[in-house]
Structure formats: C-alpha cells, structure tokens
Amino acid sequence: MSKSGHEPFDGLAALYAAGALNKREQVIFRAHLEVCRGCVQEVKSLLQVTQGLLQAAIPVVPATSLRNRVLNSTTRTIPHAKAPAYRKSKIKTGQQTAAGPPRQRPQPTIWIATLFVIVTAGIAAWYIPKLDHQISSLQRQLVELQSDLDSSTRLTQILELEIAAADLETDELRAVLSLLTTQNVQQLALTGQPRAPRASAVVFWTDSGDSTLLASGLPPLPIGDLYQLWLGGLDGPISAGLMAPDEDGYAAISLTVPDSVTMPVAMAITVEPASGVTMPTGDIYLLGQPTP
Amino acid sequence: MVDLDTLEHVADSDPSTLLAEAYDRHHQAVFSLAMMIVQNQDDAEAITLEVFSRAVREEQNRLTRHDSLAYWLLRTTRNQAIDKIRSKQPTPDSGSQPTHQAVVDLPIPAADLEPTVMLEESASKLRAKLNDLPQSQQEAIRLCYFEGLTQTQLAERLGEPRSIVKSRVRSGLLTLLETLTHE
Ligand SMILES: [Zn+2]
Numbered sequence: 001m002s003k004s005g006h007e008p009f010d011g012l013a014a015l016y017a018a019g020a021l022n023k024r025e026q027v028i029f030r031a032h033l034e035v036c037r038g039c040v041q042e043v044k045s046l047l048q049v050t051q052g053l054l055q056a057a058i059p060v061v062p063a064t065s066l067r068n069r070v071l072n073s074t075t076r077t078i079p080h081a082k083a084p085a086y087r088k089s090k091i092k093t094g095q096q097t098a099a100g101p102p103r104q105r106p107q108p109t110i111w112i113a114t115l116f117v118i119v120t121a122g123i124a125a126w127y128i129p130k131l132d133h134q135i136s137s138l139q140r141q142l143v144e145l146q147s148d149l150d151s152s153t154r155l156t157q158i159l160e161l162e163i164a165a166a167d168l169e170t171d172e173l174r175a176v177l178s179l180l181t182t183q184n185v186q187q188l189a190l191t192g193q194p195r196a197p198r199a200s201a202v203v204f205w206t207d208s209g210d211s212t213l214l215a216s217g218l219p220p221l222p223i224g225d226l227y228q229l230w231l232g233g234l235d236g237p238i239s240a241g242l243m244a245p246d247e248d249g250y251a252a253i254s255l256t257v258p259d260s261v262t263m264p265v266a267m268a269i270t271v272e273p274a275s276g277v278t279m280p281t282g283d284i285y286l287l288g289q290p291t292p
Numbered sequence: 293m294v295d296l297d298t299l300e301h302v303a304d305s306d307p308s309t310l311l312a313e314a315y316d317r318h319h320q321a322v323f324s325l326a327m328m329i330v331q332n333q334d335d336a337e338a339i340t341l342e343v344f345s346r347a348v349r350e351e352q353n354r355l356t357r358h359d360s361l362a363y364w365l366l367r368t369t370r371n372q373a374i375d376k377i378r379s380k381q382p383t384p385d386s387g388s389q390p391t392h393q394a395v396v397d398l399p400i401p402a403a404d405l406e407p408t409v410m411l412e413e414s415a416s417k418l419r420a421k422l423n424d425l426p427q428s429q430q431e432a433i434r435l436c437y438f439e440g441l442t443q444t445q446l447a448e449r450l451g452e453p454r455s456i457v458k459s460r461v462r463s464g465l466l467t468l469l470e471t472l473t474h475e
Contacts, residue, residue: 011455011459012458014465014466015458015462017398017465018461018465019396019440020396020442020443020446021442021443022444023396025442025443026396026399045469046465046469049468049469049472052410052414052418052468053418053433053468054321054363054367055321055325056416056419059412060320061320061323062340063337066319066337067316069337069341070311070315070319070341070344071312071315073341
C-alpha cells in the first residue's frame with residue numbers, strides 16, 4: 001500500500017487498539033488493515049499495551065464469600081457435557097476447521113442471501129464480495145496453518161485464528177446490517193462520471209448525524225493524491241473527508257457533516273493532493289444529486 | 293503457550309473444577325479491574341459474578357486456555373463495568389447521541405498475538421507509567437479505554453478536535469509501549 005493510501009487512516013491504529021472506534025469505524029479500519037502492513041504492525045504493538053492496561057488496575061481482593069457465590073450460581077448453569085477437547089488427532093487438513101466446539105458460523109451463501117432479503121435494492125451488493133474476501137483470506141490462512149501441524153504453537157494459532165474469523169464474520173455482518181437497517185437511515189447514490197465510469201458510491205446518514213460513505217470501482221490514484229468528498233453547502237462546496245481506495249477499488253469513510261449542512265445535499269468526489277484542499281481543484285469522479 | 297498433553301488432560305475434567313481453577317487464577321484481576329472502573333464494591337462483585345457466569349455459559353472451551361481466558365474475562369469485565377457506569381449516569385443533555393449506547397468491544401488479537409498474562413511487576417510498572425503520562429494523554433486514554441468513549445465522543449467531551457485527541461491517545465500508548473518493550 002502506498003503511503004498516500006494510508007494517510008486517511010493515520011493515527012487510527014491507536015484508537016482501534018484502545019477500543020475508541022465505533023462499530024462502523026472498526027469495520028472500515030479493518031478493511032484498511034487488510035492492505036496496510038504499517039497499521040497491522042502498529043495495532044500489534046499497541047495491543048500489547050491495551051491488553052496490559054486491563055491488568056494494570058491496583059490489585060484489590062474481593063470478599064472471600066464471592067468465591068462461593070460465583071461457584072454456586074454458575075454451577076447451576078454448567079451443562080453436563082464435557083469441556084471440549086482440543087485433540088491433535090481431530091485436526092484435519094483441508095477446508096475443515098481445527099477440532100474444537102463446532103462454531104455456529106452461517107455459510108456465506110446463507111448470510112449473503114439474508115443480506116439480500118433485508119437490503120432489497122442490493123445497495124450492499126458491492127460490499128459483500130469484500131466481506132467474503134476478508135473471511136476467505138482468514139480461511140486460507142487456516143488451511144495453510146492446518147497443513148503444518150507439528151507443534152502446539154500451530155494449534156494455538158489455529159484456534160485463535162478461528163476465533164478471529166468467526167468474530168470478524170459476525171461483527172462485520174452485524175455492522176453492515178446495523179448500518180443499513182438503522183431506523184431513519186437515509187441515502188444518496190453517487191454515480192461514476194466519465195473519469196470513473198465504473199465507480200459508484202452510496203452515502204448513508206442518520207438523524208443523529210452519523211454518516212458513512214461506501215464506494216466501489218474507484219480507479220487507483222496517482223501517488224500523492226487522494227479522493228476528496230464534497231458536500232454542497234450554501235456558500236460553496238465543503239470538504240467532508242479524504243479517502244483512498246484499496247487494491248480492489250473499495251473505500252469507506254465516516255463523514256464529518258458540518259452543522260451548517262442539512263442533508264441531503266449534492267455531493268461530489270474529486271481527486272486532490274493527499275493533504276486535501278479547501279476548494280475542489282480536480283476533475284469530478286463521482287456525483288450525486290438529491291431528487292427534488 | 294498451550295501444552296497439548298495438558299489440554300487432553302483437562303479436557304476430561306469436570307467443568308465445575310475448571311471453573312474453580314479459573315476463578316482462583318483470575319478473580320483478583322477481574323475484580324480489581326471492575327473496582328477501578330465502577331469504584332463500588334457491590335457493583336464490582338456483581339460484575340465479577342456475571343463475568344464468570346458468562347464464561348461458563350458461553351466460553352466453556354476457553355476455561356482450559358488460561359491466557360486466552362484471562363483476556364476474554366478482562367475484556368468482558370471492562371465492557372460490563374462501562375455498561376454499569378453508563379447506566380448510572382444521568383441522561384446527557386447534549387441530545388446528540390442515544391442515551392445508552394452499546395460498549396464497543398476491544399479488538400480480538402489475531403493468531404500471532406496470543407494474549408499473555410502479565411506478571412504483577414510489569415503490570416505495576418505499566419500502572420506507574422500511566423500515572424506519569426501528561427495529564428491530557430492520561431485523561432484521553434482513561435476516557436476511551438476505561439469509560440468506553442469513541443473518538444467522536446472523546447472529542448466532544450474534551451472540546452478538542454478529533455485530530456488532537458487522536459494524537460493524545462497515540463502518544464500516550466506509544467510511551468506505555470516503551471515500558472513494556474524496555475523490560
Ligand atoms: Zn495504514
């Protein structure tokens with residue numbers, strides 16, 4: 001990933017590790033993690049700190065009676081089944097996942113179908129291959145690890161990866177669904193202009209001011225440039241954020257909608273220097289107009 | 293690191309024995325974190341009870357994997373504790389956000405970042421370093437990490453642009469990282 005591709009995500013690794021990104025921002029940032037080695041390294045380093053912080057409270061000993069309360073109350077809920085066994089012999093190579101409790105993971109085809117039922121217009125259709133790609137990339141890693149199973153380290157890695165994959169799937173799905181099914185969510189489509197005929201984008205916003213842009217089919221940028229989104233304000237265009245597409249032409253950003261702007265307004269995406277500009281200078285790549 | 297023989301051995305153990313072991317090993321960390329966030333013994337005990345109950349109900353397979361369990365317990369404790377303080381807070385009068393938002397969970401570490409349980413010595417170094425950070429960085433980290441504010445809420449609360457709060461969190465965490473890597 002070029003330096004310019006990282007720019008809009010600068011500093012987000014720390015917020016991500018500290019749990020300070022909202023669900024939607026997490027989804028967007030995770031998509032960036034797929035393509036930015038620098039951010040992956042920073043998240044890995046900072047996760048050591050944030051994991052450590054959970055253990056950094058001043059040690060306090062609870063009342064001894066708490067032990068009995070915990071054991072008594074939870075014993076009633078413990079199922080009789082044995083704890084799941086992670087036995088080496090149960091691990092197979094190939095598509096099957098490592099031994100362990102069966103994870104209730106919906107098959108991609110099923111949850112894609114669910115999405116389509118909910119999102120009738122197929123607004124999310126572009127995003128599904130993206131999610132699918134992330135999940136299948138984790139699945140690929142699983143398969144690679146499973147083909148080399150000579151150490152307990154590998155086993156641990158597989159288990160963690162499986163958990164990450166399952167969590168990613170449900171989190172991502174939930175985030176997309178919650179975005180698209182939020183009550184009062186409104187949207188405006190932007191269509192590709194002659195400079196980017198295959199590009200399309202949708203801006204979603206809610207009454208509370210949350211707003212997200214999801215774009216696909218964006219042409220790669222010249223080094224040193226970024227896409228900049230503009231909202232039509234009363235006194236001219238107002239910048240609503242910078243973004244870089246990933247290798248597949250997808251981009252997503254949370255928008256900053258100034259109080260002075262009452263959605264919906266006309267929106268445009270131009271290509272500008274990576275530092276951003278205060279007024280558009282480049283060609284318009286996508287354009288959206290509210291219906292009168 | 294997980295030892296296969298140990299795993300096969302514990303796999304045959306009784307879940308209540310596993311729970312007792314898990315409680316003995318992790319209850320102090322769970323309770324201390326809950327106390328740090330909610331500052332109230334009754335609430336912290338209720339949270340500890342709830343977190344271990346959830347571990348048994350939902351995460352039985354983790355009971356045999358202590359490092360992974362520790363991180364799960366502490367993440368869940370953080371979320372429950374933040375929920376608790378939020379439920380006690382008066383309705384924000386800004387009106388710009390829902391009164392009770394779900395706590396955003398911490399990221400799940402990936403394969404090559406198996407969470408590890410820190411030694412008390414390292415934990416206390418980290419605690420000391422957190423207290424030594426410039427006030428503005430400390431506050432930003434505490435608000436997002438221990439009160440669950442997102443960057444937007446953090447910027448609103450502190451009355452600073454997002455870029456400023458973002459760099460405070462980052463600088464603070466990087467300083468704390470030095471403590472861990474210079475051991
Ligand atoms: Zn990056």
